[in-house]
Amino acid sequence: MIFRISRSCFSSISVKxxxxxxxxxxxxxxxxxxxxxxxxxxxxxxxxxLQRRMEIACDNLYKQRLIRGFLxxxxxxxxxxxxxxxxxxxxxxxITAYRDHCIALLRGDTPHQIxxxxxxxxxxxxxxxxxxMHYYKKATxxxxxxxxxxxxxxxxxxxxFAQKYLKKPNVTLIMFGxxxxxxxxxYEAANMAQLWHLPAIYFIENNLFGMGTSIDRASANxxxxxxxxxxxxxxIDGNNVFQVRETLKFAxxxxxxxxxxxxxxxxxxxxGHSMSDPGVTYRTREEVQQQRKTRDCINYVKNIxxxxxxxxxxxxxEIDNSTQNExxxxxxxxxxxxxxxxxxxxxxxxxxxxxxxxxxxxxxxxIVPKSQ
Amino acid sequence: xxxxxxxxxxxSTKHRFASDIKSTNRQKMNLFQAINNxxxxxxGANPKALLFGEDVKFGGVFRCSQGLNEKYGTDRVFNxxxxxxxxxxxxxxxxxxxxxxxxxxxxxxxxxxxFDQIVNEAAKFRYRSGNQFNCGSLTIRSTWGAVGHGALxxxxxxxxxxxxxxxxKVVVPRDPIQAKGLLLASIRDKNPxxxxxxxxxxxxxxxxxxxxxxELELSKAEVVQQGKxxxxxxxxxxxxxxxxxxxxxxxxxxxxxxxxxxxxYPYDGQTLVESVKKTGRCIITHEAPQTCGMGxxxxxxxxxxxxxxxxxxxxxxxxxxxxxxxxxxPIYLPDKFKIYEAIKESVNY
Numbered sequence: 001m002i003f004r005i006s007r008s009c010f011s012s013i014s015v016k017x018x019x020x021x022x023x024x025x026x027x028x029x030x031x032x033x034x035x036x037x038x039x040x041x042x043x044x045x046x047x048x049x050l051q052r053r054m055e056i057a058c059d060n061l062y063k064q065r066l067i068r069g070f071l072x073x074x075x076x077x078x079x080x081x082x083x084x085x086x087x088x089x090x091x092x093x094x095i096t097a098y099r100d101h102c103i104a105l106l107r108g109d110t111p112h113q114i115x116x117x118x119x120x121x122x123x124x125x126x127x128x129x130x131x132x133m134h135y136y137k138k139a140t141x142x143x144x145x146x147x148x149x150x151x152x153x154x155x156x157x158x159x160x161f162a163q164k165y166l167k168k169p170n171v172t173l174i175m176f177g178x179x180x181x182x183x184x185x186x187y188e189a190a191n192m193a194q195l196w197h198l199p200a201i202y203f204i205e206n207n208l209f210g211m212g213t214s215i216d217r218a219s220a221n222x223x224x225x226x227x228x229x230x231x232x233x234x235x236i237d238g239n240n241v242f243q244v245r246e247t248l249k250f251a252x253x254x255x256x257x258x259x260x261x262x263x264x265x266x267x268x269x270x271x272g273h274s275m276s277d278p279g280v281t282y283r284t285r286e287e288v289q290q291q292r293k294t295r296d297c298i299n300y301v302k303n304i305x306x307x308x309x310x311x312x313x314x315x316x317x318e319i320d321n322s323t324q325n326e327x328x329x330x331x332x333x334x335x336x337x338x339x340x341x342x343x344x345x346x347x348x349x350x351x352x353x354x355x356x357x358x359x360x361x362x363x364x365x366x367i368v369p370k371s372q
Numbered sequence: 373x374x375x376x377x378x379x380x381x382x383x384s385t386k387h388r389f390a391s392d393i394k395s396t397n398r399q400k401m402n403l404f405q406a407i408n409n410x411x412x413x414x415x416g417a418n419p420k421a422l423l424f425g426e427d428v429k430f431g432g433v434f435r436c437s438q439g440l441n442e443k444y445g446t447d448r449v450f451n452x453x454x455x456x457x458x459x460x461x462x463x464x465x466x467x468x469x470x471x472x473x474x475x476x477x478x479x480x481x482x483x484x485x486x487f488d489q490i491v492n493e494a495a496k497f498r499y500r501s502g503n504q505f506n507c508g509s510l511t512i513r514s515t516w517g518a519v520g521h522g523a524l525x526x527x528x529x530x531x532x533x534x535x536x537x538x539x540x541k542v543v544v545p546r547d548p549i550q551a552k553g554l555l556l557a558s559i560r561d562k563n564p565x566x567x568x569x570x571x572x573x574x575x576x577x578x579x580x581x582x583x584x585x586x587e588l589e590l591s592k593a594e595v596v597q598q599g600k601x602x603x604x605x606x607x608x609x610x611x612x613x614x615x616x617x618x619x620x621x622x623x624x625x626x627x628x629x630x631x632x633x634x635x636x637y638p639y640d641g642q643t644l645v646e647s648v649k650k651t652g653r654c655i656i657t658h659e660a661p662q663t664c665g666m667g668x669x670x671x672x673x674x675x676x677x678x679x680x681x682x683x684x685x686x687x688x689x690x691x692x693x694x695x696x697x698x699x700x701x702p703i704y705l706p707d708k709f710k711i712y713e714a715i716k717e718s719v720n721y
Contacts, residue, residue, distance in 0.1 A: 356694075
């Protein structure tokens with residue numbers, strides 16, 4: 001990959017941010033523009049392409065029945081994950097629901113580990129025991145990866161409490177969707193956070209549909225950024241990586257000084273809720289195509305790159321090809337990896353698992369614990 | 373309204389066994405179609421019946437409520453937001469003013485936010501109000517059991533948690549004919565009932581289901597296969613596994629009696645005891661983990677009643693005491709080989 005070495009590599013580019021909507025905040029507290037550089041733009045482009053291609057690869061693997069079970073893809077929402085990666089640090093905790101592959105990627109897992117986990121291989125991020133919905137990474141404070149809707153919200157609030165108790169200069173990003181916003185546990189947790197001024201960012205990925213139910217049919221108040229009641233809130237365009245980044249920087253500062261905040265990121269998922277959902281029974285194909293044409297988060301960055309002559313089409317195509325290549329290699333490697341051994345069935349249930357007798361399909365293949 | 377009520381009462385026939393139903397007016401249906409048929413009959417016969425839950429309106433993620441919203445309207449068949457605790461409690465409220473509330477919890481694994489409402493509110497309503505109030509016309513339908521790729525949160529069998537709660541009834545059908553009859557009986561039973569539908573059988577189980585309005589008795593187990601040497605007890609998807617294990621045992625000359633518990637709680641102890649007194653040996657199977665599963669309760673009960681008749685210890689062939697695994701599902705599940713082995717050990721004891 002050869003770039004034209006020019007001053008534009010180092011000089012900054014200013015990007016105008018879309019308008020914010022605020023609740024219990026003043027608009028003038030929020031930035032109107034964001035600055036970026038050529039290298040940063042290309043890094044965002046490459047990273048988001050990697051996320052996109054990884055998700056598409058998983059779609060293909062699912063159709064080949066190499067990934068089974070439940071698979072929830074996040075293509076279309078990459079800018080949110082890129083923005084959170086840019087706006088926060090690895091010392092800030094992140095917790096989310098089941099649409100978590102891209103966060104796992106940005107929090108340190110390799111595409112190979114992620115794809116292997118979905119294929120339930122032992123080289124996967126969680127030893128092949130969690131699957132698509134259960135990615136975690138202790139080293140980068142990524143607390144998963146949760147299947148039950150809304151369950152991660154009070155859990156994340158607990159993380160925020162711990163950060164405050166330990167006087168850490170860090171926040172917890174608690175991510176959930178528009179469907180989860182109607183779970184009672186959100187309001188219990190948010191109340192505690194506000195009462196005790198916890199550094200919790202309640203981040204709603206509003207992709208307009210909770211499975212097949214549109215937000216108007218599920219929520220009496222669809223202004224999710226106001227659902228925190230006395231807690232301040234901001235609504236942003238989740239498909240604008242810069243707005244996500246700047247908002248999270250602002251939110252972090254706010255949380256460390258004052259307390260929790262609600263952020264609603266408007267976005268769109270191209271796939272259905274999961275692979276069992278074609279995604280066109282509750283919305284039209286035209287709507288999905290329209291979103292791809294006019295609001296795609298990767299195209300947004302691509303246009304800035306092209307307009308500012310940071311790179312040209314062939315160079316971007318090279319990036320596309322190299323990311324595709326990286327994913328293809330990861331897929332091929334994951335395909336030949338072994339599944340976890342049967343002993344893994346009964347490990348990690350408790351701290352010490354010595355009391356479990358594992359009976360094999362044939363008795364002679366059973367594993368007898370030492371104490372028996 | 374009075375006329376409708378009389379028709380409703382006379383329209384349904386009650387049976388102990390599905391084999392008692394003499395109707396020739398039948399149609400080939402799978403499990404979700406049978407459930408759909410039962411719901412259709414109830415909504416049609418009972419103007420106070422309401423069906424609600426997540427995604428119920430468009431037909432349900434497993435198609436159990438297909439066509440019902442079109443037929444009965446959105447004030448009777450409607451969606452709720454994503455809030456299980458809300459769904460459960462809302463159902464209790466509706467039932468306590470006399471509506472027949474049929475609440476759907478999409479996956480049994482998601483029933484736990486509603487656990488407090490079910491255990492503390494629904495189960496104890498009649499008791500704590502001295503019979504002034506009750507939520508007997510509440511039925512909670514939920515999906516249940518392993519499906520081949522469900523992993524931790526789409527495969528659980530939570531029946532034991534609810535069987536531990538007096539005031540509730542818990543029912544699990546094994547096939548479409550039982551499902552329709554048991555569901556109608558559950559809905560019309562004047563106690564809150566939790567009806568678990570084996571999701572693996574929604575499409576796979578097919579039968580010629582009578583189209584009439586019929587109910588099968590709750591708290592009655594059924595001997596689905598007569599036998600002499602050993603009693604095998606199960607419910608839901610396990611019955612199929614037991615049949616296969618029994619076929620394997622038959623080749624060794626062991627004749628197995630298979631009992632479908634049907635109503636998990638309160639269970640039909642009499643049928644179980646009669647059978648074990650005859651055979652002297654017993655194996656209980658379920659997908660749920662071993663400790664404090666239904667196997668534990670049934671073993672304790674049977675050994676108490678049949679102690680001197682037992683020729684071998686009562687065995688429980690169940691899931692392991694681990695969370696429901698991802699790729700290790702085939703090792704985890706109590707399959708026909710494990711049951712066949714237990715039959716051999718029991719017979720040779």
